[in-house]
Amino acid sequence: MRRQAKLIGSFKYKSLRYAPNHPLRIPRVSLLLELLQSLGLVEDRERVESREALWEELLLFHTEEYLRALRECESKGRLSREQRELFNLGNYENPISPATWRGSLLATGSSLQAVELFQAGYVPFNPAGGMHHAYPSKANGFCFINDPGIALQELLRRGYRRVLYIDLDAHHCDGVQDFFYEEDRVFVLSLHQSPEYAFPFRRGYLQERGEGRGKGYNLNLPLPPGVGDREFLYVLEKTLPLVAELYRPQVYVLQLGTDTLREDYLSKFELSNEGLLRAFDLVREVLGEGIYLGGGGYHPVALARAWSLLWCRLSGREVPKSLNPEAKKLLLSVDFEEFDEEVDRGYLYERLLDPLREGDLRPEVKKVVQEALSYYL
Numbered sequence: 001m002r003r004q005a006k007l008i009g010s011f012k013y014k015s016l017r018y019a020p021n022h023p024l025r026i027p028r029v030s031l032l033l034e035l036l037q038s039l040g041l042v043e044d045r046e047r048v049e050s051r052e053a054l055w056e057e058l059l060l061f062h063t064e065e066y067l068r069a070l071r072e073c074e075s076k077g078r079l080s081r082e083q084r085e086l087f088n089l090g091n092y093e094n095p096i097s098p099a100t101w102r103g104s105l106l107a108t109g110s111s112l113q114a115v116e117l118f119q120a121g122y123v124p125f126n127p128a129g130g131m132h133h134a135y136p137s138k139a140n141g142f143c144f145i146n147d148p149g150i151a152l153q154e155l156l157r158r159g160y161r162r163v164l165y166i167d168l169d170a171h172h173c174d175g176v177q178d179f180f181y182e183e184d185r186v187f188v189l190s191l192h193q194s195p196e197y198a199f200p201f202r203r204g205y206l207q208e209r210g211e212g213r214g215k216g217y218n219l220n221l222p223l224p225p226g227v228g229d230r231e232f233l234y235v236l237e238k239t240l241p242l243v244a245e246l247y248r249p250q251v252y253v254l255q256l257g258t259d260t261l262r263e264d265y266l267s268k269f270e271l272s273n274e275g276l277l278r279a280f281d282l283v284r285e286v287l288g289e290g291i292y293l294g295g296g297g298y299h300p301v302a303l304a305r306a307w308s309l310l311w312c313r314l315s316g317r318e319v320p321k322s323l324n325p326e327a328k329k330l331l332l333s334v335d336f337e338e339f340d341e342e343v344d345r346g347y348l349y350e351r352l353l354d355p356l357r358e359g360d361l362r363p364e365v366k367k368v369v370q371e372a373l374s375y376y377l
């Protein structure tokens, strides 16, 4: 029997926003929930209310002094200059806001709920998760608490010995990679914009293959700007089945940032919704069901649309051909004026799915795959 899908989320995120000038100030999880509700694509029995992570769960990944500083952001609303510098907090990149502590606690608790639900026989999706840049003792790349890292640690604590982490965000998962760099019980596979031109710049290169007993258990596919459906799917098709065969994971965690989409202004990838959906299908064809987390994504409408399609797949629903008037009204009401000129409004607000975009397969993309796999062949 098919596992039942569970959507872990909360409307509490509405009041747990980032600072007003930040790319993550936008509605994300709450907008997804509202969109699914307006389209009649989620039932109450499929929804799980998010819980906050506990202190001892956070310690699976983070240091106590860093966590104390994060908690102070909430209680005092500010930090000393020394703390800000030490923990990379309270700056433009990682501002102090309700998202810093409360929002992160909720997103992380939800990733742990995802682990629990998966073990209980469900297919969990936590769209608030996937904050893959955070380090044990510092904030990084808009991320404060590394919920995928904590979920992976929890899986190890529960006795899994071969856990595959797949990261399809447009940015490299530096916080997760570095934490498990010497670990053979976690294999990290990441497709991303090359650090030669994109955040996090100092991590995500092909040569980073893990160290010690973790050597060979880290596979980076750094890709050039302009990667669209064809190239993205090519890279995944060439690498994932091989990793699956070599590593034989007992469970996997998939990070599903939507900043790979063409509409997203913070990345140079150009996937369509259909491309993202096919990548998702491919992972599930090769590995069966896993634990699904959100990730980056800075265009609220593109993000809500894409995640709603992934939810349709997970919950075994047909993808609706178009948006109904209520859903369209909802998306049009999103306050996101400053980037509207960059997108085709009609396209984004009328339709759910768009056609797969054909394109050339560039030699440099083939070369990255070849070099990446040469280590194993």
Ligand SMILES: [Zn+2]
Pocket (backbone or CB within 6 Å): 169, 170, 171, 257, 259, 295, 296, 297
């Ligand atoms: Zn990203």
